[in-house]
Amino acid sequence: MLHHSNTSSFINHEVSDFDFGELEEAIVLQGVKLNNNNHEIKQTLYSTVKPAATLEMFPSWPIRFQQRGSSKSGEESTDSGRSPMNTLSSTRLETESESPISRKASPEQQAAAAAAAFDYKHHHLQPLQRLRQVEMASGSDSPGTGISQATHATATATAKQTPDKRRRGPGSNSEKVLDAKTLRRLAQNREAARKSRIRKKAYVQQLESSRIRLSQLEQDLQRARSQGLFLGGGVANGNISSGGAVFDMEYARWVDDDHGHMTELRTALQSHLSDGDLRVIVDGYITHYDEIFRLRGVAAKSDVFHLITGMWATAVERCFLWMGGFRPSDLIKMLISQLDPLTEQQLVGIYGLQQSTQQAEEALSQGLDQLHQSLLDAIANSSLNDSMHHMVVALGKISNLEGFVRQADNLRQQTLHQLRRVLTVRQAARCFVVIGEYYGRLRALSSLWASRPRESLMTDNNGEMTPGMQMLQPSHQINQFSHF
Amino acid sequence: MQCQSESQSYYSSASRVVGVGGGGGNGSSEPMEAVLRLASSSAVVVFSVSTCCMCHAVKRLFSGMGVSPTVHEIDRDPKGKEIEKALARLLGGSSAVPVVFIGGKLIGAMDRVMASHINGTLVPLLKEAGALWL
Numbered sequence: 001m002l003h004h005s006n007t008s009s010f011i012n013h014e015v016s017d018f019d020f021g022e023l024e025e026a027i028v029l030q031g032v033k034l035n036n037n038n039h040e041i042k043q044t045l046y047s048t049v050k051p052a053a054t055l056e057m058f059p060s061w062p063i064r065f066q067q068r069g070s071s072k073s074g075e076e077s078t079d080s081g082r083s084p085m086n087t088l089s090s091t092r093l094e095t096e097s098e099s100p101i102s103r104k105a106s107p108e109q110q111a112a113a114a115a116a117a118f119d120y121k122h123h124h125l126q127p128l129q130r131l132r133q134v135e136m137a138s139g140s141d142s143p144g145t146g147i148s149q150a151t152h153a154t155a156t157a158t159a160k161q162t163p164d165k166r167r168r169g170p171g172s173n174s175e176k177v178l179d180a181k182t183l184r185r186l187a188q189n190r191e192a193a194r195k196s197r198i199r200k201k202a203y204v205q206q207l208e209s210s211r212i213r214l215s216q217l218e219q220d221l222q223r224a225r226s227q228g229l230f231l232g233g234g235v236a237n238g239n240i241s242s243g244g245a246v247f248d249m250e251y252a253r254w255v256d257d258d259h260g261h262m263t264e265l266r267t268a269l270q271s272h273l274s275d276g277d278l279r280v281i282v283d284g285y286i287t288h289y290d291e292i293f294r295l296r297g298v299a300a301k302s303d304v305f306h307l308i309t310g311m312w313a314t315a316v317e318r319c320f321l322w323m324g325g326f327r328p329s330d331l332i333k334m335l336i337s338q339l340d341p342l343t344e345q346q347l348v349g350i351y352g353l354q355q356s357t358q359q360a361e362e363a364l365s366q367g368l369d370q371l372h373q374s375l376l377d378a379i380a381n382s383s384l385n386d387s388m389h390h391m392v393v394a395l396g397k398i399s400n401l402e403g404f405v406r407q408a409d410n411l412r413q414q415t416l417h418q419l420r421r422v423l424t425v426r427q428a429a430r431c432f433v434v435i436g437e438y439y440g441r442l443r444a445l446s447s448l449w450a451s452r453p454r455e456s457l458m459t460d461n462n463g464e465m466t467p468g469m470q471m472l473q474p475s476h477q478i479n480q481f482s483h484f
Numbered sequence: 485m486q487c488q489s490e491s492q493s494y495y496s497s498a499s500r501v502v503g504v505g506g507g508g509g510n511g512s513s514e515p516m517e518a519v520l521r522l523a524s525s526s527a528v529v530v531f532s533v534s535t536c537c538m539c540h541a542v543k544r545l546f547s548g549m550g551v552s553p554t555v556h557e558i559d560r561d562p563k564g565k566e567i568e569k570a571l572a573r574l575l576g577g578s579s580a581v582p583v584v585f586i587g588g589k590l591i592g593a594m595d596r597v598m599a600s601h602i603n604g605t606l607v608p609l610l611k612e613a614g615a616l617w618l
Binding site: 360 | 548549594598601604
């Protein structure tokens, strides 16, 4: 007795009420076949694979039960041969509880679950069958035999044979009658199971929504940064200077104005204005660029690093920045093929401009290199005593940065002015349209890159994504998420 | 030659100031004189400070064009401070170095040199002064 109570109590601890309650309920109710129940049975039976396995580890009763489990029909005939009704009910119960498994499980899982369920069932059903036998017997037979059958039942009783069950006694004659305690216990188990499921679902949903929100925030952040409008904290230390912020706003307005100038130039070219009228528009574009160089001069005085590190620029621009802006020789190189037809003199002028810009850029770059080297020397070769002095020297060198940015901007401005001088009015108009479109596309690259679909590996041989493929990306992405 | 007369007239006006005022003294004219004398001594003259990076840039610009300028490092000149003041006065108050003379004629600081190179006037000046061939 002691042994059995120990094992039964141990087993009660091993398997949660959740698992036990569902299966027990299904067995007891005998064919209350809601979909939920089947699903729960499946779940519990899956989850009971392990508990059943551990139960089999115990030497006391598993051997007998395994033998019992292997010969299902024989066992039934021996145990419940006397009551045909029991046999029928037991088989019905077995099929009922097994069918959800066989329907939904893989073969291995099916076998394991079936085996587990089988063992599990026998832990349940044997006692129940015995009980019914006891009840039947007690109703019909002498107390003596009933008692002996009852003891036999308890001797062979395994898991889940609670005292409540054994003490069911004479009051419950029919299989379908459930006493209050059982009902309450079943209801509690059901409730606990439902609550646990709800908690789990809520947690998973929370995780999912947080993940999606995080990825959206990251995308927004990257997009804003690439457009250079992240005034809140675009730099590593998270702070943008007031001078930098002011310049960013002015630059954004300048870019807007640039679009307006572009439209004006294009319209003017298409409508074949007179040279005089066109000249006004072209000179207006030169003034527009003079304005940004003036603003940059002001910004260089207040925050040279904001300019020179390109915090005002889009990501792609920033990557290939030269001295805080575009490289004039690159611009000329881009324009040379697009400025046809040019006279001999104009060609000489343009190629001369290309060469002089290259030489000037080279000179400025070398000057900046020397600044870099002397700065590093200043902070490297400082002893403990005069480290402050060296820091002051280094700060003095940094103050020269403004000069270099100013010279670079001067170079850019002079290049544009010289272009205007070499070309005719109409050529200059076309040239500036090309320049405006070129930088517009360059600026657009960064936001296109930032908003590209992440999951895609659908590129062609050149590693470029075709627009058609790009259209496919979002649906591909959505499908992946729908699995969750 | 035009440059020579210009500098001479400047010199004479400076000395006149000295003569009348009695103040300022010889110190104010001598550096300017020295500067102008140095500026005329060769085809391309650069006044520089040895540690100045922009001066380094202008030197690289000329050497990149195949020009060998005469460089006066004023921080190594005993009269450097006065020369610096004179140069600042020539430029109109901005920083003193680098300052470039071509053929004795004042070109200016870095921005003027760059602008003249971009607009194509630097090379003819260099050729005229005999600093560039071809």
